[in-house]
Amino acid sequence: MTAVVATSGLGKRYGRNWALSDCTLEIPQGHVVGLVGPNGAGKSTLLNLAVGLLSPSAGEIEVLGGRPASDPQQLGRVGFVAQDTPTFAGLSVGDHLRLGAHLNPGWDAELAEGRIAQLGLALDHRAGKLSGGQRAQLVLTLAVAKRPELLILDEPVASLDPLARREFLQILMETVAEHGVSVVLSSHLVADIERVCDYLVVLVASRVQVAGTIDDLLSSHVRLIGARHDMGSMPSNQEVIEESHTDRQSTILIRTDGPILDPRWTVEQVSLEDVVLAYMGQQSGERSSRRQRLAIRR
Amino acid sequence: MNRGMMIEFTLDTRTGVPPYLQLVQQVRRALRLDLLSEGDQLPTVKEVVARIAINPNTVLKAYRELEHDGLVAARPGVGTFVVKTLSDSTIAAHGPLRHELVRWLAKARRAGLDDESIEALFRDSFRASSAEGIA
Amino acid sequence: MIWLAWRQFRVQASIMLGLLVAVAIVAALTGPHLSQVHNAFLIACKQAHDCDSTTDPVSSTYHGLAVALQTMMLLLPLLLGLFWGAPLIAREFETGTYRLAWSQSVSRRRWVMVKIGLVVLSAMLAAGALSLIVTWWSSASDAAQQDRFGVATFGLRGVVPIAYAAFACAFGVAAGALLRKVVPAMATTLVAYVVARVAVALWVRPHFMSPVLSSVSLLSPNSGGTGFSINAGSNAVTVTAGPPIIPNAWVVSSKIVDGAGQSPTQQVLQKVCPNLPGIASGPASAVGQSGGVHAVPTGGQGAFPQCITKLAVHYHELAAYQPASRYWAFQGLETGVFLVLAVALAALTLWWVRHRVA
Numbered sequence A: 001m002t003a004v005v006a007t008s009g010l011g012k013r014y015g016r017n018w019a020l021s022d023c024t025l026e027i028p029q030g031h032v033v034g035l036v037g038p039n040g041a042g043k044s045t046l047l048n049l050a051v052g053l054l055s056p057s058a059g060e061i062e063v064l065g066g067r068p069a070s071d072p073q074q075l076g077r078v079g080f081v082a083q084d085t086p087t088f089a090g091l092s093v094g095d096h097l098r099l100g101a102h103l104n105p106g107w108d109a110e111l112a113e114g115r116i117a118q119l120g121l122a123l124d125h126r127a128g129k130l131s132g133g134q135r136a137q138l139v140l141t142l143a144v145a146k147r148p149e150l151l152i153l154d155e156p157v158a159s160l161d162p163l164a165r166r167e168f169l170q171i172l173m174e175t176v177a178e179h180g181v182s183v184v185l186s187s188h189l190v191a192d193i194e195r196v197c198d199y200l201v202v203l204v205a206s207r208v209q210v211a212g213t214i215d216d217l218l219s220s221h222v223r224l225i226g227a228r229h230d231m232g233s234m235p236s237n238q239e240v241i242e243e244s245h246t247d248r249q250s251t252i253l254i255r256t257d258g259p260i261l262d263p264r265w266t267v268e269q270v271s272l273e274d275v276v277l278a279y280m281g282q283q284s285g286e287r288s289s290r291r292q293r294l295a296i297r298r
Numbered sequence B: 001m002n003r004g005m006m007i008e009f010t011l012d013t014r015t016g017v018p019p020y021l022q023l024v025q026q027v028r029r030a031l032r033l034d035l036l037s038e039g040d041q042l043p044t045v046k047e048v049v050a051r052i053a054i055n056p057n058t059v060l061k062a063y064r065e066l067e068h069d070g071l072v073a074a075r076p077g078v079g080t081f082v083v084k085t086l087s088d089s090t091i092a093a094h095g096p097l098r099h100e101l102v103r104w105l106a107k108a109r110r111a112g113l114d115d116e117s118i119e120a121l122f123r124d125s126f127r128a129s130s131a132e133g134i135a
Numbered sequence C: 001m002i003w004l005a006w007r008q009f010r011v012q013a014s015i016m017l018g019l020l021v022a023v024a025i026v027a028a029l030t031g032p033h034l035s036q037v038h039n040a041f042l043i044a045c046k047q048a049h050d051c052d053s054t055t056d057p058v059s060s061t062y063h064g065l066a067v068a069l070q071t072m073m074l075l076l077p078l079l080l081g082l083f084w085g086a087p088l089i090a091r092e093f094e095t096g097t098y099r100l101a102w103s104q105s106v107s108r109r110r111w112v113m114v115k116i117g118l119v120v121l122s123a124m125l126a127a128g129a130l131s132l133i134v135t136w137w138s139s140a141s142d143a144a145q146q147d148r149f150g151v152a153t154f155g156l157r158g159v160v161p162i163a164y165a166a167f168a169c170a171f172g173v174a175a176g177a178l179l180r181k182v183v184p185a186m187a188t189t190l191v192a193y194v195v196a197r198v199a200v201a202l203w204v205r206p207h208f209m210s211p212v213l214s215s216v217s218l219l220s221p222n223s224g225g226t227g228f229s230i231n232a233g234s235n236a237v238t239v240t241a242g243p244p245i246i247p248n249a250w251v252v253s254s255k256i257v258d259g260a261g262q263s264p265t266q267q268v269l270q271k272v273c274p275n276l277p278g279i280a281s282g283p284a285s286a287v288g289q290s291g292g293v294h295a296v297p298t299g300g301q302g303a304f305p306q307c308i309t310k311l312a313v314h315y316h317e318l319a320a321y322q323p324a325s326r327y328w329a330f331q332g333l334e335t336g337v338f339l340v341l342a343v344a345l346a347a348l349t350l351w352w353v354r355h356r357v358a
Helices: A043-050 A072-077 A093-103 A109-119 A132-145 A162-179 A190-196 A214-220 A272-281 A284-297 B019-032 B045-052 B056-068 B091-110 B115-131 C002-048 C063-095 C097-101 C108-137 C139-145 C160-179 C182-207 C266-272 C276-281 C303-314 C324-355
Strands: A003-014 A017-028 A032-036 A058-063 A078-081 A150-154 A182-187 A199-204 A207-213 A221-227 A238-245 A249-256 A266-269 B072-075 B079-082 C212-217 C226-230 C237-241 C250-258 C315-322
Touching (some): A003 A182, A017 A043, A017 A199, A043 A058, A043 A150, A078 A132, A109 A132, A150 A162, A162 A190, A162 B056, A199 A272, A207 A272, A214 A221, A214 A272, A221 A272, B019 B056, B045 B056, B091 B115, C002 C108, C063 C108, C063 C182, C108 C324, C160 C182, C182 C324, C237 C250, C266 C303, C303 C315
Parallel strands (some): A032 A199
Antiparallel strands (some): A003 A058, A199 A207, A221 A266, C212 C315, C250 C315
16 A cells, blocks of 8 residues: 655754654555644644645655655645635635636536535635635635545644534545545644544654554553552563652553553553643653663663 | 434544444444334435544444444445344333333432432442343 | 736736826827927927027926826836735745645746746836836927936836836845745835946946047037036145037046046146136135035136136047937847846746745
8 A cells, every 4th residue: 555645754954943853654545644743843844844835854755656746746636725724815715716726637626616605605705704714614625626635734723613623624524535535634632633533643842753543553552550660670562651650659651562461550441632642741852761771671 | 215314423522432333332222222224224424424523434434343243234336224123022112111211210300319320320220130130 | 827826916907007097198188288389399499590598398398297207107117026026925925825826736836937927027018108108208308308318317218117127026026035025025125126226327337338439629519518626625626527418318427638638737727727716715606615526617707717718728528428329229238137137036036936945
């Protein structure tokens, strides 16, 4: 199966600050991929690199097997909804559709018009006068109507009220069900991600912390509760993601590839939010030193 | 024959139950309560996700499990249809039993029990009676 | 892409069109009258044989409108650069709409080229149309003034305004692309345009072709007049020559020299005009007192004509000028300079947007 997005050591630097560093991913097609992380983690940077609005400072990125934005054909295969869903304020809704038709050879006018009618948007309404939710829907329509293979959305619902957010996600899911596009969407709302995504990438402090299908993630992460424990003696196939201790009890969230055999632990399932928060809560430095500690003990 | 009333799914993200399982349970419940009968069509994947904004794969997974359990069958190009219900001869007893339940609930409320206590009381009794082997 | 570029530009183009139509109407209504006035004057002065000493009333007819039109012609290229050029790309960066445009199936290259092409060509058309109107309307007074090659008028006629507009727009677009903000782009365009126009007029234009030299007697009516001035501090005297009267030519410089090309020395000037300091300190003189230099026209009464007559024995006025016949060559060359600059700026913009914007 080809990857929709494949990166290798990808990095982007502004001055001395690395907005994204050492990002190696292979996102398979046919999924709705959630990109989560705190603000400033590099989500926007990664997505902008994927659509060719930014060029890498280090490493490589390939989208649908080609270099992002390399030619009009490549551009036609990827639909993009940028952060804050920019529209031309002075142009009407109908003008935006005409824009799409003129600038995209793969334009599906029937789909676009049907969508707009379904949304109840008047064609002569100026885009500048639309509500946030309507603007987001318009930009999504533009992205979808050119019949791309991949849709990339940069925090499309962050500034929308709950109803507009729900409606946007409904339309997005309907699109996926109907056309089978792969989707990569970033958000810092784990609840939304849980509903619509089946693949997750966690980005914290400009690095990829974990990536995989949500099913895999949920089955490979567990919470262990037990007596106060020395972290150094954890088995090598168990990676501690988050830990907290009282003077008598240790609670840790681990990633493991095998069953928990140690009877001293109580094993609990975790929710996706638990997993994401665990990865988001840690400092990358702390993790690597912990890994070092484990290695020395071997 | 299509009765014309399709099941409407809901999703509760607060419970620990995975979304696809919630859909499966809702279909099974509907089958049990005779709200869905043989030949009824389940909503298409597109209709479901357009309503409750979840991943289409989730719906597919739920329908596949139902198909695996022999309850529904997918007809390519047409849709997914119910082939077996879970309601049985006991369906006749549902009416009166439901009636008694409603009366019991009214009694419990009059005695001052809140929702949580009612649920706890029911679960506890249910578990105990199951353990005793009395169905 | 052409559709989108035009759709975004539609309003600005309409405004300009409306403006040009209004100006054209006003010009059409008033222009013929100017010709009438001028021709009537010519007929009358020829009969009276006083064409040289009387002023053509056309120079003061519709004076307000004339000033307005000249100002408009002067400012239009700059305004096009500010309001059409600077926001073209900068605005898209400011509002973020470039992210929408660049995710359509059109390359950055095409996006830039079509946008620049549309705006610069439209600016050239607009400037050309206005120049046509203004040149036609001013033809009668230009004929009366006979100074169309001069620095004041050269840039307001003919084809050069077209190139000025192209340059101003191209600069505005480039500034907008590099600075990414509309207001700073406008500010830099303003400064750059003024600097470029002044610099070319002062230091480049004179060198398009080597000027022709001509000698004129200091006493000739065609000479521009001789002026004496004294530096109050050092009591040094200098003579300056006003530009000689050569119709429709551009006098680049004029000075007073002898047969060997030498300027008159202090001794010569003292000898020729021994009482100059005394004359200068008299109440009725207008010779510079405090270090400034300015010319005093001859042809007046008093001691000055005597000084000049004496000076004219050995000294004459040497003028370097561009003859009237070179007018269109110069128009062409200056147009070329600004068009080359415009093209270079457009190329810079294209390269910058494709390779340097993130």
